[in-house]
């Protein structure tokens with residue numbers, strides 16, 4: 608699925624990454640817990656989150672999350688936007704809640720990524 | 729690349745908002761060195777969780793990052809409270825994080841187990857009242 612299609616499906620505002628909307632994302636994941644993103648996501652995923660701070664962008668860079676959608680109308684600060692520009696990670700914002708946004712993308716065929724395999728002790 | 733590349737980072741405890749600089753720099757260096765992207769992701773995740781732990785729980789630390797032809801090593805030595813029960817801290821879900829840390833997306837108790845999972849060799853030593861030492865090794869092949 609391309610970012611343009613995601614923008615359209617979720618009525619997104621584009622905070623940064625207007626020039627990267629042709630980008631394809633392979634899977635979706637959703638969490639406000641960055642440790643869970645780091646533990647369970649796969650490279651190339653789209654992240655939906657309600658967490659709007661520097662750590663969201665840092666986590667995305669570290670975990671090779673391709674793009675971020677902030678849910679429920681949350682807006683990133685200028686500092687967060689500039690960090691994302693620096694790391695070339697598009698930031699989108701949707702008015703939909705996390706549940707609705709995930710449902711809409713799932714219905715359009717964006718497959719999940721979070722594989723929750725139990726850890727070895 | 730016969731000679732090892734190495735770099736030492738200082739990590740300051742306390743300010744969670746801007747944390748993550750050392751790990752993001754490590755990731756950028758590994759990309760420049762042309763290391764396989766699956767390996768880079770594992771190193772970056774392990775380094776980032778270790779860095780966040782220093783910021784959240786310790787006073788300060790040095791993070792030594794080494795790239796040899798065979799492996800990538802991350803050694804984190806911090807000064808701080810140490811961990812009284814290491815096997816408890818290694819359990820998935822165990823966390824003493826504050827509400828402020830949780831608001832920043834951390835404190836799920838997944839950090840240490842995830843560092844271990846991403847490492848080919850993982851060692852943790854703790855001295856209560858002094859600090860902890862993590863040795864993370866990830867093979868390049």
Ligand SMILES: Nc1ncnc2c1ncn2[C@@H]1O[C@H](COP(=O)(O)OP(=O)(O)O)[C@@H](O)[C@H]1O
Nearest residue numbers: 781785810817823824825835836837838839840
């Ligand atoms: N560098 C450290 N110094 C002191 N205590 C630590 C350190 N790293 C981890 N801990 C302790 O181990 C617990 C588990 O750590 P971790 O698995 O990273 O989960 P989390 O950071 O989400 O709590 C922490 O909540 C903390 O009590």
Ligand SMILES: [Mg+2]
Nearest residue numbers: 777781839840
């Ligand atoms: Mg942690």
